[in-house]
Amino acid sequence: MKFPDIFEPYEKLIAIEILGKEHNVPENNSLLRCFQFLSMENISYGEFCWNGECLNCQVWLDNNGKEKGVIACRTTVQPGMKIIRLAEGIELE
Numbered sequence: 001m002k003f004p005d006i007f008e009p010y011e012k013l014i015a016i017e018i019l020g021k022e023h024n025v026p027e028n029n030s031l032l033r034c035f036q037f038l039s040m041e042n043i044s045y046g047e048f049c050w051n052g053e054c055l056n057c058q059v060w061l062d063n064n065g066k067e068k069g070v071i072a073c074r075t076t077v078q079p080g081m082k083i084i085r086l087a088e089g090i091e092l093e
């Protein structure tokens, strides 16, 4: 199943780390779209409002050794991001 139109335009994939594993995801997209790219069905059918209200998409980044919580649907992916914790409803496998 593919929904290519849901992604913001991107030319390349960039590497980020999720729970210690490297993944390649589309640049220029929100972290939640990147999770969807990795796990299309789980994220598409998950309970996500996609507009910053439900907080079901919260993740925690490694910010120089400290955890920083962000809202994945409102955070644009950056190369080398390290995600160290995911809200319970985010299933990537």
Ligand code: FES
Residues within 6 Å of the ligand: 032, 047, 048, 049, 050, 051, 052, 053, 054, 055, 056, 057, 058, 071, 072, 073, 074
């Ligand atoms: S999906 Fe609801 S706040 Fe991000």
